[in-house]
Amino acid sequence: MRKLAITALAATGVAFGGAAMAQDQDYTIGVSIPAATHGWTGGVVFHAEQAAQTLEEGYPGLNVIVQTSPDAPSQASAIEDLAAQGIDALVVLPFNSDELTGPVGALAGRNPDLFVTVVDRGLSDPSIQDLYVAGDNPGFGRVAAEYFVERLEDGAQVVVLRGIPTVIDDERNESFRAALDGSGIEIVDSQYANWNRDDAFRVMQDFLSKHDRIDAVWASDDDMALGVIEAIRQAEREDIQFVVGGAGMKQMVQRVMEGDPMIPVDVSYPPGMIATAMAVTAGSFYSQAPVRGTYVLDAELITQENAERFYFEDSPF
Amino acid sequence: MRMNEMTSVEPGTKGEAPERTNPARRARIDMRALSPFIALAVLIALGALTSPVFLTLDNLTNVATRASFIAVIAVGATFVIAAGGLDLSVGSMAALTAGVMILAMNAVGGAEWTTIAVGMAVAIGVALACGLFNGLVVTFGRIEPFIVTLGGMGIYRALVVFLAAGGTITMSDWDLRETYRPIYFGDVLGVPIPVIVFLVVAAIAAVILYKTPFGRHVVAIGSNEEVARFSGVPIRRVRTLTYVIQGLCVGIAILIYVPRLGSATPTTGLLWELQAITAVVIGGTALKGGTPFVWGTVVGALILELVANIMVLSDFVSEYLVGAVQGAIIIIAMLVQRSLQRGR
Numbered sequence: 001m002r003k004l005a006i007t008a009l010a011a012t013g014v015a016f017g018g019a020a021m022a023q024d025q026d027y028t029i030g031v032s033i034p035a036a037t038h039g040w041t042g043g044v045v046f047h048a049e050q051a052a053q054t055l056e057e058g059y060p061g062l063n064v065i066v067q068t069s070p071d072a073p074s075q076a077s078a079i080e081d082l083a084a085q086g087i088d089a090l091v092v093l094p095f096n097s098d099e100l101t102g103p104v105g106a107l108a109g110r111n112p113d114l115f116v117t118v119v120d121r122g123l124s125d126p127s128i129q130d131l132y133v134a135g136d137n138p139g140f141g142r143v144a145a146e147y148f149v150e151r152l153e154d155g156a157q158v159v160v161l162r163g164i165p166t167v168i169d170d171e172r173n174e175s176f177r178a179a180l181d182g183s184g185i186e187i188v189d190s191q192y193a194n195w196n197r198d199d200a201f202r203v204m205q206d207f208l209s210k211h212d213r214i215d216a217v218w219a220s221d222d223d224m225a226l227g228v229i230e231a232i233r234q235a236e237r238e239d240i241q242f243v244v245g246g247a248g249m250k251q252m253v254q255r256v257m258e259g260d261p262m263i264p265v266d267v268s269y270p271p272g273m274i275a276t277a278m279a280v281t282a283g284s285f286y287s288q289a290p291v292r293g294t295y296v297l298d299a300e301l302i303t304q305e306n307a308e309r310f311y312f313e314d315s316p317f
Numbered sequence: 318m319r320m321n322e323m324t325s326v327e328p329g330t331k332g333e334a335p336e337r338t339n340p341a342r343r344a345r346i347d348m349r350a351l352s353p354f355i356a357l358a359v360l361i362a363l364g365a366l367t368s369p370v371f372l373t374l375d376n377l378t379n380v381a382t383r384a385s386f387i388a389v390i391a392v393g394a395t396f397v398i399a400a401g402g403l404d405l406s407v408g409s410m411a412a413l414t415a416g417v418m419i420l421a422m423n424a425v426g427g428a429e430w431t432t433i434a435v436g437m438a439v440a441i442g443v444a445l446a447c448g449l450f451n452g453l454v455v456t457f458g459r460i461e462p463f464i465v466t467l468g469g470m471g472i473y474r475a476l477v478v479f480l481a482a483g484g485t486i487t488m489s490d491w492d493l494r495e496t497y498r499p500i501y502f503g504d505v506l507g508v509p510i511p512v513i514v515f516l517v518v519a520a521i522a523a524v525i526l527y528k529t530p531f532g533r534h535v536v537a538i539g540s541n542e543e544v545a546r547f548s549g550v551p552i553r554r555v556r557t558l559t560y561v562i563q564g565l566c567v568g569i570a571i572l573i574y575v576p577r578l579g580s581a582t583p584t585t586g587l588l589w590e591l592q593a594i595t596a597v598v599i600g601g602t603a604l605k606g607g608t609p610f611v612w613g614t615v616v617g618a619l620i621l622e623l624v625a626n627i628m629v630l631s632d633f634v635s636e637y638l639v640g641a642v643q644g645a646i647i648i649i650a651m652l653v654q655r656s657l658q659r660g661r
Contacts, residue, residue: 035478038583042484162636191629191636196584201577202383206629209376210368223485223582230578234502235375251487316484 027285028063029055030082031091031278032075033119035068036316038195039223040247043271043317044093051275055282062282072096076103083107089115089281093274097124104128115284119277131284132294133277135269137168138175139299144218144244144267145179147301151242151264154184156215159207161224163195172220172246188214193224200227208235216242222249222266229262247271248302248310249317257307266302268310271317273297353600353613353620356650360623368630378509380626381619382501385511386411386570388618390589391596392515392522393566395614396559398597399526401539401606402455402462404563406469408589410447413473414571415581416486417443428492436575441568447473448564452557470590478583488579501577511573515615518569522562523611535559539606592621599650620650 031052036042045068052064067082069075072095080103082090090107094100101124108116108128117131126132148158160176163169177187189207193199200219207214208231217232217240219225225245232240245252246267255263276297284291302310364371371377390407397404418440425432447469454465480486488494503510526532534555537545546552575581598604599620600613624646628639 036482036484036583037478039484042482042583046482165637189629192639194584196587197578197580197582198585202625203629205379205383206376206626209370209373209379210630223584226580227578249485251485316482 025285026061026063027059027088027282028065028086029089029091029278029281030079030085030087031064031066031274032079032082033066033068033093033274034075034095035070037070039249039317040269040271043315044274046312046315046317047272047275048278051278055278059282059286062285064278064282069095072099076100079103079107083111083114087114088285089117091117091119091274091277091281093119094121094123097121101125101128115281117277117281119274130292131277131280133273133280134294134296135273136296136299137171137269140246140267140269141172141174141176141220142179143299143301144220144246145176147244147265148180148185148216148218149183152183152185152215156185157188157211157213158185158216158218159204159211159214160187160190160218161193161200161203161220161228162190163192163221163224165192169220176218176220193227195221195223197223197227200224201231202227204228204231205235208232208237214240216240217244219243219245221245222247222252225252225263232262247317250311250315253302253307253311256302256304257311259304264303266307266310268298268300268302270297270310271315272312349601350610350613352653353610353616356599356653357616357620357623359653360620360627360646360650364623364627364630367627371627371630376626376630378504378512380622382509382511384618384622385509385515386574387589387592387596387621388515388615389518389566389570389573390563391593391600391614391618392519392611393563394593394597395522395600395602395609395611396526396535396562397462398594398602398604399539399606399609400535400556400559401542402556402559403466403594403604404451404469404560405463405466405590406447406451406473407563407567407593408586408591409470409473409477410444410564410567411571411574411586411589412477412581412583413447413480414440414444414568415575415585416477416480418571418575419486419488419579419581420480422493423489426490428490428496430496432490432493433497437572440571440575441565444564444568444571445561446564448561448567449557451564452560455560456553456557466590474583477581477585481581481583484582486581488575494576494579497576497579499576501573514569514573515618518566519611519615526609526611531555531558536607536609539608541607592618595647596621599647621647 031048033044033048034041036045048066052066056062056064065082067078069078075095092104104123105125105128108114116129118129119133120135122132123129162173188211191203193203204227217228219228222245225243228243242264243262244265246269248266248268248270252263252266256266280291394404418436421439422432422436425435451466451469454460455462500510505513534550537550538552538555596617597614599617601610602608602614624643628634628643634642
C-alpha cells in the first residue's frame with residue numbers, strides 16, 4: 001500500500017508539471033509548522049522554505065506563506081492569521097493532535113473550499129483533512145530491527161534508548177520488539193533518554209557499567225546515537241558492533257556514506273515530508289489528478305549505497 | 318569541618334550574631350551542614366545494595382564527572398540564592414555559551430590550543446555578559462529575579478536556536494576536538510579533570526563566601542535586606558555581582574561541557590536551572606536566602622547524578638517509573654535531612 005502511495009505521488013508530480021503552464025490562476029497556500037526548536041523541526045523549517053521557493057517558481061501565480069510557531073497556542077493563532085490572509089489551502093504540521101484539532105476544524109468549517117493538508121502528527125478528527133502525509137513510525141522500528149536480525153546472531157544482546165514518552169516512541173518501540181521476536185536477539189535493557197545527546201551519553205555510560213556484553217545499540221535517534229558513540233569510545237569497549245540511530249541527520253548520513261563501521265546504517269524519518277505535502281497540495285490546484293488520501297512515506301534503511309540520496313548539504317539537520 | 322567557617326560567618330550578618338555562642342545552636346548548624354553528607358552516604362549504600370557494579374571505580378568516576386557541570390553551576394547558584402535571589406536562566410545561558418564558543422572556535426580554525434584559548438575566552442565573556450545583564454535588570458530595573466531570569470531563559474534559548482537554525486552547532490575541526498577532548502575525558506593521577514575543576518571552584522567559592530567581606534555582604538543581604546541596607550552594605554553592587562558570579566560559573570561549566578560531545582543543540586542545558594536549584598537546596602542552603610553551604614551544594618549535585626545512575630543500574634524499576642522514583646528519593650533525602658536537624 002505504501003508502494004502504491006509513492007507511485008501515485010510520482011505520477012501526480014508529472015501531471016502537475018504538465019498542467020502548470022495551462023492554468024495561471026492565483027492560489028495561496030499557508031504553511032504552519034513548529035519553529036526550529038530541535039534538529040528535526042529545524043529540518044522541517046529548512047525544507048518548507050526550500051519547497052516554498054521552488055513551488056512559487058514552478059507555478060506562476062502560486063503564493064506560499066510559511067509561518068513557524070514556538071508552541072501549540074501560538075500555532076493556533078498563526079493559523080487564524082493565515083486564514084485572514086485569504087488562503088486556499090492550509091498545510092499544517094501540528095504541535096500536537098488534540099490542541100490543534102479544534103482551531104483547524106473550526107477554520108475548515110467556516111471555509112468549506114479550504115484544502116487542508118495535515119503532516120506527521122494527525123488531527124484527532126481525520127475528517128477535517130483532505131490530505132495526510134506522514135512518516136511510518138511502526139516501520140521505523142521494524143526496519144531497524146530487521147537490520148539487527150540480519151547482522152546479529154542468535155543470543156546477541158542489545159540495549160535500547162528510547163525518546164520522550166509519546167505515542168510516536170511507543171509505536172516505534174513496539175514494532176522494534178515485535179520484529180525481533182523469535183530471532184533469539186535479546187533486549188537486555190531499555191531506558192528513556194529524551195531524544196537528547198547528553199541524556200543518551202549518561203544512560204549509555206551506565207549501560208556499559210551494568211552490562212559486560214552488549215552486541216549492538218538501538219539508539220532510535222541520531223542525536224542520541226552521537227551521545228552513545230561518545231560513551232562507547234570513552235569506555236574503550238570492543239564488544240559493541242554497531243549503533244543504529246534514526247531520522248537521517250546530516251552528520252550521521254555522512255558517516256554512513258563514509259562507511260563508518262560503528263554507524264553502518266541509519267533509518268529515515270525525513271523532515272522533508274513537509275515538502276512532499278506542500279508539493280501535492282500545490283498540485284491539487286494545478287491538475288486534475290486526484291490527490292485526496294493518505295501518504296505514508298517509507299521508513300527506509302539508509303546504507304552506504306543509497307546514503308547520497310538522503311544527504312542535504314545546506315540543511316541544518 | 319566546614320561548619321566552623323560557617324559560624325565564623327555569623328558575626329558578619331549584622332544583627333543575627335548574638336546566638337552564635339550558644340552551644341546548642343552550634344550543634345544544630347553542625348548537623349545541618351553534615352546532613353547532605355549523610356544523605357550521600359545513605360544513597361551510596363543504597364546503590365551498593367542495588368547493583369554489584371555501582372561501587373566500581375569506573376562507575377563512580379563516571380558519575381562524579383557527569384555531575385561536574387551541575388556542580389559548578391550550582392556553586393554559582395549558591396551565591397545568588399544566598400543573597401535572596403534566583404536564576405532560572407542558567408540552562409539557556411549554558412546552551413548559548415556553548416553555541417557561541419563553538420562558533421568562535423570554528424571561525425578561528427586550526428587544531429591549536431590557541432584556538433581553544435580563544436574559545437574559552439569567548440565562552441567566559443558571553444556567560445559573564447549574560448550574568449551581568451540578569452544582575453543589572455534585577456537590581457537597577459527593580460524587577461523580581463524570577464521574572465527577569467525567566468525572560469533571560471527565553472532570550473538565551475531563542476538565541477542559540479537562532480544561531481543553530483534549529484539544528485546542531487558542532488565543532489567542525491575533528492583534530493581540534495581531539496585536542497580539546499581530554500579536558501572532559503582526561504585525568505590527573507586518576508582524578509578526572511572535571512572533578513578537579515568543581516572541587517577548585519567550590520573551594521574558591523567557599524573562601525569568598527566565608528572569608529571575605531563580600532561573602533559576608535551576600536549572606537547579610539539574604540538574611541535581612543533592610544538590616545543590610547542600614548549597615549551600609551552596597552546592596553545593588555553585591556547582588557549584581559552574585560549574578561555575575563553565576564554567569565562565570567556557567568562559563569566554567571561550559572569549558573568542560575563542550576569537549577565531551579563537541580556540540581551544542583537547542584536542547585543543551587534543558588532543565589539545568591532546576592537541577593542546579595535542587596542541588597543547592599539539597600545541600601542545605603535555604604531558598605529564602607542567607608545560609609550558603611557550598612560543599613553541601615556540591616554534594617547535592619552528586620546526589621542528583623547518583624540517583625539517576627542508580628535508576629539505570631537497578632533492574633527493578635520500570636523505565637516508565639524512573640522519574641517518579643527519582644523524585645521520591647530526592648524528597649526522602651530531604652525529609653531525612655530535616656529530621657536529623659530536628660533530632661538534635
